Amino acid sequence: MxxxxxxxxxxxxxxxxxxxxxxxxxxxxxxxxxxxxxxxxxxxxxxxxxxxxxxxxxxxxxxxxxxxxxxxxxxxxxxxxxxxxxxxxxxxxxxxxxxxxxxxxxxxxxxxxxxxxxxxxxxxxxxxxxxxxxxxxxxxxxxxxxxxxxxxxxxxxxxxxxxxxxxxxxxDDYFNQIDPYKMIEIFALAVNNHDKNILAETIVDNKYKQKLTTKMTKDISYFSIMGVSLLPMEDLNYQLVMEVPVKVEFLDKNKGKSKKVIHFVVRRDSLVDRWYIEGQTILKEIK
Structure with a gap:
């Protein structure tokens, strides 16, 4: 009681x-x-x-x-x-x-x-x-x-x-402030922590969002970022869409361990909006 x-x-x-x-x-x-x-x-x-x-x-x-x-x-x-x-x-x-x-x-x-x-x-x-x-x-x-x-x-x-x-x-306040690289880092943290709610907050809201969230939290045991290709921070101020090559290592419960470069597509609707990760590009490259 x-x-x-x-x-x-x-x-x-x-x-x-x-x-x-x-x-x-x-x-x-x-x-x-x-x-x-x-x-x-x-x-x-x-x-x-x-x-x-x-x-x-x-x-x-x-x-x-x-x-x-x-x-x-x-x-x-x-x-x-x-x-x-x-x-x-x-x-x-x-x-x-x-x-x-x-x-x-x-x-x-x-x-x-x-x-x-x-x-x-x-x-x-x-x-x-x-x-x-x-x-x-x-x-x-x-x-x-x-x-x-x-x-x-x-x-x-x-x-x-x-x-x-x-x-x-x-x-929400935090996500509104961070750059695309930090958003990718949070994507990985959410996968490793099996937190589907935070993971969903990093992904563009479309038909691929639920599929990617389910795949990453159900099948991927860990997802490690090994390296990221960075642009100068001042160049981010005028970008609406970015493709970020990320060297990763991950373990799929069904397929075993993989090492590859995944191209994260990160976008925002305007220069004052927050960044989101495109789900369909990750789904294609994670398979």
Whole structure:
């Protein structure tokens, strides 16, 4: 009943309260830090602030953006991001349900409810390392916030960054700003994360969109960009259609591994519109 009450309350506040705004790139106002009492507006806060808000042993609630399912966790460790564990066996069961019954490294957009704050975040679903709680979860998993990093990189993980933007409701703003090369990168990230919703947002809306989305999320296990032929950035300002040769490696569950150059056709309707990828050209070259 507690989780149902949380879902009802959050649905109510999401309808009637706007999210806090923030700039995506190249702006000092990247996030807002207004500690309004019991505001429950979604905040995108940097890791150094979150690290203080929820120190080690903090118990908080994770809400999966797509399914609405929620479960409780405890932060156990982590210096560059939060290493957390489901609190109980019941919480582990709910988390596994979110991942369709199979643990996965796929990133998911989540909201973190900690006391009176609701934070945009991202998690993966793969138990690893040590675990201390009696919860049926063999290890811990990672929760990322804005500007947090993995153990191996000193920059934000691109897939986690994308999920945080999704959790904050800022994907449209982000897609409106990025160049064709970044859109191709997001196409690959969505394929690797098996996120059909974000993948669909990168593709031109025509009869090929659903076919390509289904093909890439159902049959392609991974899709790696090995190299891209780049134009000078100043030349992009006056382009409406671009053909971008991209050297890729991918694994088709039905045909095995392939390495080839795929010619992405990326277009926009006007100089002020956002970029989309033509689906039919990718379908022809992926077969």
């Amino acid at each position: 507690k989780f149902k009450a949380i879902h009802f309350f959050l649905c109510f506040i999401f309808i009637f309260l706007p999210s806090k705004s923030f700039a995506i790139e190249g702006n000092k106002d990247l996030y807002e830090d207004q500690d309004d009492p019991l505001s429950f507006m979604v905040e995108v806060l940097p890791w150094d602030q979150v690290n203080n808000i929820m120190p080690k042993y903090t118990i908080f609630t994770i809400i999966d953006v797509e399914t609405g399912l929620s479960f409780k966790v405890q932060r156990r460790a982590g210096s560059q991001h939060a290493d957390v564990q489901p609190l109980t066996y019941k919480d582990t069961k709910i988390m596994k349900k979110i991942y369709n019954g199979k643990w996965s490294w796929n990133r998911r957009a989540i909201l973190v409810l900690v006391e009176d704050q609701l934070l945009a975040a991202s998690m993966h679903g793969m138990p690893h390392g040590a675990g201390a709680l009696k919860n049926g979860f063999p290890g811990h998993f990672c929760v990322h916030f804005w500007e947090s990093t993995t153990h191996k990189r000193d920059k934000m993980d691109p897939a986690h960054q994308l999920m945080i933007l999704k959790a904050a409701g800022k994907l």
